[in-house]
Amino acid sequence: MTTPPWNRQxxxxxxxWLLLERLRHEGPASRAQLARDSGLSKPTVSSALAALERAGLVREAGTHTQGRGRVAVLYEPDPGAGHVLGIDIGRARLRTAVTDLAGTIVSRTEVPNRGRGAASVADAAVACAEQALAQARLAPGDIVHTAVxxxxxxxxxTGRVRYAVNLPGxxxxxLVERMKARLGTPLSVxxxxxxxxxGEYTFGTGAGSRLFVYVLIGTGLGMGVVADGELFLGAHGAAGEIGFLPLDGVPRSGSAPRRGMLEDAVSADAVVRAARTLGMTGPLTAKRVFDAARTDDPAALAAVRQEGERLALAVASVTAVLDPDLVALGGGVGRGADLLLATVRDTLHRLTPLRPRVEAxxxxxxxxxxxxxxxxxxxxxxxxFDRRTARSLPAGTKQKDPR
Incomplete structure (x- = not known):
C-alpha cells in the first residue's frame, strides 16, 4: 500500500523540527552526532539538514575533527531567521527589547512612564518599542511576534484588560487593538x-524547579506559577491574583468587594504607610525606607520587618494550595530581599509546617x-519553521504543525 504524500511530508x-530543536537546546552538532542523538539514519539527517539550510533555518557553525583526522561540519540554528519584541508596561517604567530567534538581545530601550491616561501610556509603549526597532535596524514586518x-x-x-487598578483607565x-495597529506586528498581552x-524560571533562580512561584511585590502585588516549565493561568487567566486575598474577614452583605486587602498590606505603599506610622518623616518611598533600614534606622527596620511578616503570610497561604518547591521574591520591593528573607523564612517556620525554599x-x-x-x-x-519550510513543499501540500 502506498503511503499518502501528506504522511511522508x-x-x-x-x-x-526534531533536529532544529536538538540544535537549539544542545548546541552545534555534526550529521553523525545528530543521527546518534535522534535515532534517525544518516541519510535522513543529511536530507533534513539540507532542507533546513535551504529554508534559512540552520547554518554551518564551523568544523570538528573526528577520529582518524576526519573533519565534520557542525550545524546550528540561524538566529537571523526571525526576530521578536517584548514590552513591559509598568506604572513607573516602560521597557522594550528585541531578540533574534536564539534569544540574543539585539536592542533594548527603557523610559519613564509619563503617560497620564490609558491612551497616552499605550502610545508611549509603542514609541518605546519603535525606538528598539530603530536601534536594531528592523521594520515592524521583521517582527514575528510581540508579547506585552x-x-x-x-x-x-472582550479585548480588555481587567484588574489593572494601578494603571487608571x-x-x-x-487599547490593545490601538497598540497592535500602531505597532504593526502580531501582538499578545x-x-x-x-x-x-x-522570565525568572527561564533565566534566573527558578531554573529546574518543578513547581515555581514568583511573587511580584511593587506598586501592587501579584504572583506567577510555573509548573513543569509551563505557566499555570487558571480557568480565566486570573491564577496568581493574590492581591485579592482578604486579611480581615468577610465583607458585610451587599457591600462591594474591596480590591486586594492583601495588596493593601503588602506593597510599596504599604511599606511607606508602615514607616510613617512608626515615626519616619519627610518624603518617603519604599526604596528610601529600605535604604534607611540598611543604616539600622529603628522605624525603617520595623516597617521592613512588618512587610516580611505579611509576605510570609502570603507565601504560607499559597503554599497550602500549590505546594511549590521554590518561591522567589521580586519586583521593586523584592529588590530588598536581602532585608526581607530572614523575616519571611522565620515567620513561615512559625506559621506552617509546609516550608518551600524562599529566595530572591x-x-x-x-x-x-x-x-x-x-x-x-x-x-x-x-x-x-512553518513559513520557511512551507516554501519548499510541492504544490497543494498542506504543512503540518511540528509541535
Missing part, C-alpha cells in the same frame, strides 16, 4: 507577574521583559 517536517506584559488580566473575549476597550515568573529574584527589574521575550519566542519559533 508530515514525517519529513517532524524530523526537521501589563498589570491585570487580558480578557480575549487601562481597562478601556480598544499577558499578566506581568506571569511573565516575571516565566536574580533577574531583578528585567523579569517581566525577559518573560515577554521568552513568550514571544515560544510563539515565533514554530511559526518561522
Amino acid at each position: 508530515r514525517l519529513r517536517s517532524n524530523n526537521e 506584559g501589563t498589570p491585570g488580566v487580558f480578557d480575549r473575549t 487601562w481597562g478601556r476597550p480598544g 499577558h499578566n506581568d507577574a506571569n511573565l516575571a515568573a516565566l 529574584s536574580t533577574t531583578g527589574d528585567d523579569a517581566v521583559l525577559l518573560g515577554a521575550l521568552s513568550t514571544a519566542l515560544r510563539v515565533a519559533r514554530p511559526l518561522v
Whole structure:
C-alpha cells in the first residue's frame, strides 16, 4: 500500500523540527552526532539538514575533527531567521527589547512612564518599542511576534484588560487593538507577574524547579506559577491574583468587594504607610525606607520587618494550595530581599509546617521583559519553521504543525 504524500511530508517536517530543536537546546552538532542523538539514519539527517539550510533555518557553525583526522561540519540554528519584541508596561517604567530567534538581545530601550491616561501610556509603549526597532535596524514586518506584559488580566473575549487598578483607565476597550495597529506586528498581552515568573524560571533562580512561584511585590502585588516549565493561568487567566486575598474577614452583605486587602498590606505603599506610622518623616518611598533600614534606622527596620511578616503570610497561604518547591521574591520591593528573607523564612517556620525554599529574584527589574521575550519566542519559533519550510513543499501540500 502506498503511503499518502501528506504522511511522508508530515514525517519529513517532524524530523526537521526534531533536529532544529536538538540544535537549539544542545548546541552545534555534526550529521553523525545528530543521527546518534535522534535515532534517525544518516541519510535522513543529511536530507533534513539540507532542507533546513535551504529554508534559512540552520547554518554551518564551523568544523570538528573526528577520529582518524576526519573533519565534520557542525550545524546550528540561524538566529537571523526571525526576530521578536517584548514590552513591559509598568506604572513607573516602560521597557522594550528585541531578540533574534536564539534569544540574543539585539536592542533594548527603557523610559519613564509619563503617560497620564490609558491612551497616552499605550502610545508611549509603542514609541518605546519603535525606538528598539530603530536601534536594531528592523521594520515592524521583521517582527514575528510581540508579547506585552501589563498589570491585570487580558480578557480575549472582550479585548480588555481587567484588574489593572494601578494603571487608571487601562481597562478601556480598544487599547490593545490601538497598540497592535500602531505597532504593526502580531501582538499578545499577558499578566506581568506571569511573565516575571516565566522570565525568572527561564533565566534566573527558578531554573529546574518543578513547581515555581514568583511573587511580584511593587506598586501592587501579584504572583506567577510555573509548573513543569509551563505557566499555570487558571480557568480565566486570573491564577496568581493574590492581591485579592482578604486579611480581615468577610465583607458585610451587599457591600462591594474591596480590591486586594492583601495588596493593601503588602506593597510599596504599604511599606511607606508602615514607616510613617512608626515615626519616619519627610518624603518617603519604599526604596528610601529600605535604604534607611540598611543604616539600622529603628522605624525603617520595623516597617521592613512588618512587610516580611505579611509576605510570609502570603507565601504560607499559597503554599497550602500549590505546594511549590521554590518561591522567589521580586519586583521593586523584592529588590530588598536581602532585608526581607530572614523575616519571611522565620515567620513561615512559625506559621506552617509546609516550608518551600524562599529566595530572591536574580533577574531583578528585567523579569517581566525577559518573560515577554521568552513568550514571544515560544510563539515565533514554530511559526518561522512553518513559513520557511512551507516554501519548499510541492504544490497543494498542506504543512503540518511540528509541535
